Amino acid sequence: xxxxxxxxxxxxxxxxxxxxxxxxxxxxxxxxxxxxxxxxxxxxxxxxxxxxxxxxxxxxxxxxxxxxxxxxxxxxxxxxxxxxxxxxxxxxxxxxxxxxxxxxxxxxxxxxxxxxxxxxxxxxxxxxxxxxxxxxxxxxxxxxxxxxxxxxxxxxxxxxxxxxxxxxxxxxxxxxxxxxxxxxxxxxxxxxxxxxxxxxxxxxxxxxxxxxxxxxxxxxxxxxxxxxxxxxxxxxxxxxxxxxxxxxxxxxxxxxxxxxxxxxxxxxxxxxxxxxxxxxxxxxxxxxxxxxxxxxxxxxxxxxxxxxxxxxxxxxxxxxxxxxxxxxxxxxxxxxxxxxxxx
Amino acid sequence: xxxxxxxxxxxxxxxxxxxxxxxxxxxxxxxxxxxxxxxxxxxxxxxxxxxxxxxxxxxxxxxxxxxxxxxxxxxxxxxxxxxxxxxxxxxxxxxxxxxxxxxxxxxxxxxxxxxxxxxxxxxxxxxxxxxxxxxxxxxxxxxxxxxxxxxxxxxxxxxxxxxxxxxxxxxxxxxxxxxxxxxxxxxxxxxxxxxxxxxxxxxxxxxxxxxxxxxxxxxxxxxxxxxxxxxxxxxxxxxxxxxxxxxxxxxxxxxxxxxxxxxxxxxxxxxxxxxxxxxxxxxxxxxxxxxxxxxxxxxxxxxxxxxxxxxxxxxxxxxxxx
Amino acid sequence: xxxxxxxxxxxxxxxxxxxxxxxxxxxxxxxxxxxxxxxxxxxxxxxxxxxxxxxxxxxxxxxxxxxxxxxxxxxxxxxxxxxxxxxxxxxxxxxxxxxxxxxxxxxxxxxxxxxxxxxxxxxxxxxxxxxxxxxxxxxxxxxxxxxxxxx
Numbered sequence: 083x084x085x086x087x088x089x090x091x092x093x094x095x096x097x098x099x100x101x102x103x104x105x106x107x108x109x110x111x112x113x114x115x116x117x118x119x120x121x122x123x124x125x126x127x128x129x130x131x132x133x134x135x136x137x138x139x140x141x142x143x144x145x146x147x148x149x150x151x152x153x154x155x156x157x158x159x160x161x162x163x164x165x166x167x168x169x170x171x172x173x174x175x176x177x178x179x180x181x182x183x184x185x186x187x188x189x190x191x192x193x194x195x196x197x198x199x200x201x202x203x204x205x206x207x208x209x210x211x212x213x214x215x216x217x218x219x220x221x222x223x224x225x226x227x228x229x230x231x232x233x234x235x236x237x238x239x240x241x242x243x244x245x246x247x248x249x250x251x252x253x254x255x256x257x258x259x260x261x262x263x264x265x266x267x268x269x270x271x272x273x274x275x276x277x278x279x280x281x282x283x284x285x286x287x288x289x290x291x292x293x294x295x296x297x298x299x300x301x302x303x304x305x306x307x308x309x310x311x312x313x314x315x316x317x318x319x320x321x322x323x324x325x326x327x328x329x330x331x332x333x334x335x336x337x338x339x340x341x342x343x344x345x346x347x348x349x350x351x352x353x354x355x356x357x358x359x360x361x362x363x364x365x366x367x368x369x370x371x372x373x374x375x376x377x378x379x380x381x382x383x384x385x386x387x388x389x390x391x392x393x394x395x396x397x398x399x400x401x402x403x404x405x406x407x408x409x410x411x412x413x414x415x416x417x418x419x420x421x422x423x424x425x
Numbered sequence: 426x427x428x429x430x431x432x433x434x435x436x437x438x439x440x441x442x443x444x445x446x447x448x449x450x451x452x453x454x455x456x457x458x459x460x461x462x463x464x465x466x467x468x469x470x471x472x473x474x475x476x477x478x479x480x481x482x483x484x485x486x487x488x489x490x491x492x493x494x495x496x497x498x499x500x501x502x503x504x505x506x507x508x509x510x511x512x513x514x515x516x517x518x519x520x521x522x523x524x525x526x527x528x529x530x531x532x533x534x535x536x537x538x539x540x541x542x543x544x545x546x547x548x549x550x551x552x553x554x555x556x557x558x559x560x561x562x563x564x565x566x567x568x569x570x571x572x573x574x575x576x577x578x579x580x581x582x583x584x585x586x587x588x589x590x591x592x593x594x595x596x597x598x599x600x601x602x603x604x605x606x607x608x609x610x611x612x613x614x615x616x617x618x619x620x621x622x623x624x625x626x627x628x629x630x631x632x633x634x635x636x637x638x639x640x641x642x643x644x645x646x647x648x649x650x651x652x653x654x655x656x657x658x659x660x661x662x663x664x665x666x667x668x669x670x671x672x673x674x675x676x677x678x679x680x681x682x683x684x685x686x687x688x689x690x691x692x693x694x695x696x697x698x699x700x701x702x703x704x705x706x707x708x709x710x711x712x713x714x715x716x717x718x719x720x721x722x723x724x725x726x727x728x729x730x731x732x733x734x735x736x737x738x739x740x741x742x743x744x745x746x747x
Numbered sequence: 748x749x750x751x752x753x754x755x756x757x758x759x760x761x762x763x764x765x766x767x768x769x770x771x772x773x774x775x776x777x778x779x780x781x782x783x784x785x786x787x788x789x790x791x792x793x794x795x796x797x798x799x800x801x802x803x804x805x806x807x808x809x810x811x812x813x814x815x816x817x818x819x820x821x822x823x824x825x826x827x828x829x830x831x832x833x834x835x836x837x838x839x840x841x842x843x844x845x846x847x848x849x850x851x852x853x854x855x856x857x858x859x860x861x862x863x864x865x866x867x868x869x870x871x872x873x874x875x876x877x878x879x880x881x882x883x884x885x886x887x888x889x890x891x892x893x894x895x896x897x898x
Binding site (some may be wrong): 110111112113133134143144154214215216217218222266285288289290318319321322323324325327328329337339341342350352353354358359360404405406408409410411412413415419 | 452453454457459460461462477480485540544545546547560561562611612626627629632634635636638639640652654657660661662664678692693695696700
Binding site (some may be wrong): 341348 | 812813884892894
């Protein structure tokens, strides 16, 4: 294990940022989101949850797939280059790291999504344990340990230092790159880290959602949950906006569209939301015509369909962003609570 | 207060005046009640009315006024402007609604409390002008004034524009507050470059979740122009270009003269983009160029953009005023 | 390759979109032409049935797709073929231009002019003036969508 003083972290980030693309939480006018490091970016490692999850780093909100340029009778097609240089995504929380694994099962399954795979191959994940988890967190419910995130390198904030440990070969290479800033951690530091982890786990026990029961929610509950009459009252207030979807670390639906540039076409893919009325719109119309059906789709996907196809793994990681962000106070916890339990 | 509203709702359901109640349901944390529909007297046990019931229920009445029978709806003073505006546009049926006007001391903003240091919130209690937060990382006490929504700082006053009856906490005399345009003026006096940078910075955070549009009582189109893929106007990409700005300019324009300044767009924005400043700019311009106008204050006047006089100012005024 | 070569050392040539009402300004443009009055070829005219047919989205889309200036021409107030269309257009454009100014977009790039069918001279004068103004403002960089850029 290595350590670095908190005030020296900006020097470390500068070294990384100059060597490769560095994607980390940046504050813009009071709101923190993952963004690229620049010399004057306001790096913010204190905020627990960025508004959007860091899934952008591997699955950007919109990305060009290829472009066409038309000049008289000639058409030039330029495919988009795949990411071919290493980049670092820094300060990811435990829930969001698990979110990447949820995405992996979708995009890295056959047929492999080459755009995603290239990013995943070159991305180095530096995770950060949650020193001060908050009331909307419920990662514990999905067996995620906020005190011991996964990732290539794991960091803990301990007193005035960050302790770092490489977990993979990629992680070791990363620490090699920044070793001038690091000093080896002593046994005392390891003990302090362990104490910090214990403290985090105790705090999490106090949260209202930490003991949420997932009973009744699994891949076998399709029929029973689908037909439940309570979906209507749960979805009455839904605005059909995409706030939950776009802030979620595991939502993976996208749309592919063409942008008419006036001199050709740019084919792009962008996040889509199952809450939108034009989601999976087909020539014959739409197969989900009411908001109740769309609302049900979102939660059934996370808690029933996805586990059914992925060995029981839920596609919710308990980050609590939807709990904080839903404009009308709806969220997955309310759904789990009101419709849970076995019958 | 809450008990009074529940009792009244039960009476109205019981005597058949209304067949359903649109109100707020208790959340599972102390700050996340949700708008909800109650159809039985028993279900009203979960009804709640507190400082976190900021959601404007008027827009739900579009859907509800298409149903059989009357709906009881609780409206705060500023919500009644939206309701009136929807009546004016024939989007809701006044006859299908039974309105109880409820009083409001300013809606609370949990994000403001978090910004002011409340972390790991376990419980929030209101007591008159103080709000107490019990939290894991330290309890906090706030003046209500410091943790209300932005829109409540420019409150339009306590008067309800439309109602069937008033709850006992309604204060029709509560004065309106000034300063509605002070932020707009601050931007107006900036250098164009600064203004551009200001908006570029704000709007670049937009994640295109459409929450502002979907919550807006004035945005009641069945198919939004930005969802329509037939005319090359559909926008889904979160492209870091002019597109974001275009969406917000056009949205503000489409509601110009109809926006009652209810402030829902800014309340729901996950990125806290001050969208109300676009709407307020239009309101301010309308007041300056065409005389004071408050959308939703009545149901029969003509809106400024569906009206004209032969002496209107020319568009060149924008350049001439410097 | 060929595209890049073409764009090298290109001097600024503005693209100006003029929305002209069918009944007055479009006829005014015709008159300017038949009277052999010159106006720059940078101006591309789009004929609309009435100035009030122009939706603010038209103007923004023109900018997005690369216009450097947009001008809207209609009948003089009081002379609208449909009686009142241009009065509504006047209010809309006033508010739109004011909003663009508020957003910090150079406000000289948009204009409204009332040109009747008999005012060929005014049409050509207006266009000449406007094109000159756009030349002085230079290329539109704030409103153009980067994806629409040709190079």
